[in-house]
Amino acid sequence: MPFRELSGKLVEARVAPGQRMFSQRGAMVGYRGEVSFTPNIQGGQGGVMSMIGRRVAGEAAPLMTVEGHGTVMFGHGGHHIQVIDLDGDTLCVESDRLLAFDGTLRQGTLFLGRDGGVMGMVRGQVSGQGLFTTTLSGQGSAAVMAHGGIVQLPIAPGRPVHVDPQAYVAHFGDVRNKLSSALGWRDMVGRGSGEAFQLELSGSGAVFVQASEEKL
Numbered sequence: 001m002p003f004r005e006l007s008g009k010l011v012e013a014r015v016a017p018g019q020r021m022f023s024q025r026g027a028m029v030g031y032r033g034e035v036s037f038t039p040n041i042q043g044g045q046g047g048v049m050s051m052i053g054r055r056v057a058g059e060a061a062p063l064m065t066v067e068g069h070g071t072v073m074f075g076h077g078g079h080h081i082q083v084i085d086l087d088g089d090t091l092c093v094e095s096d097r098l099l100a101f102d103g104t105l106r107q108g109t110l111f112l113g114r115d116g117g118v119m120g121m122v123r124g125q126v127s128g129q130g131l132f133t134t135t136l137s138g139q140g141s142a143a144v145m146a147h148g149g150i151v152q153l154p155i156a157p158g159r160p161v162h163v164d165p166q167a168y169v170a171h172f173g174d175v176r177n178k179l180s181s182a183l184g185w186r187d188m189v190g191r192g193s194g195e196a197f198q199l200e201l202s203g204s205g206a207v208f209v210q211a212s213e214e215k216l
Contacts, residue, residue, distance in 0.1 A: 015072060026076060028074060085141050086105065091171075092112075149210070153209060155201050163201070
């Protein structure tokens with residue numbers, strides 16, 4: 001059930017009998033038809049471990065399961081919305097920037113600083129970037145949101161991309177990630193964004209970044 005972009009801040013999805021989708025709590029703007037919205041305490045298709053991962057990532061509200069027969073409009077806080085289609089790929093996206101996604105996609109979690117070791121964990125905490133991000137795998141669509149619009153940057157072998165952790169929205173492909181410091185510890189006091197920390201993404205794929213560093 002692909003999303004249809006109604007505007008830069010509003011998308012629509014069709015819900016059919018026997019199918020379902022998941023959305024962030026409060027994302028429904030309006031709907032037509034016989035559609036139900038119920039809290040999903042198991043964290044979507046990922047089950048209990050997915051729920052735990054979302055809690056670790058700082059997402060307190062449960063997902064909403066959307067079922068029935070009709071169309072639903074999604075939006076949240078006037079944020080810009082980007083639709084990402086997956087064809088067997090895995091999308092990694094910040095949990096608080098995930099607006100809605102197809103129920104056919106399996107959900108999991110990924111440690112964003114996994115290649116940074118213990119220091120990566122420390123830097124993730126200091127920078128304010130969540131240590132864990134949500135993964136969506138399979139065939140389907142997801143709608144993500146951000147401040148000030150989203151740009152997609154290609155990641156190619158031998159040409160890594162460095163982004164401010166707070167500007168990071170999502171990425172896909174065969175990509176390795178590492179949180180690193182651009183400054184010494186003494187210079188990092190009082191700094192929490194790209195001036196002090198960088199998220200390096202290397203391999204083959206793409207990363208989506210938002211125009212503003214403001215947290216959702």
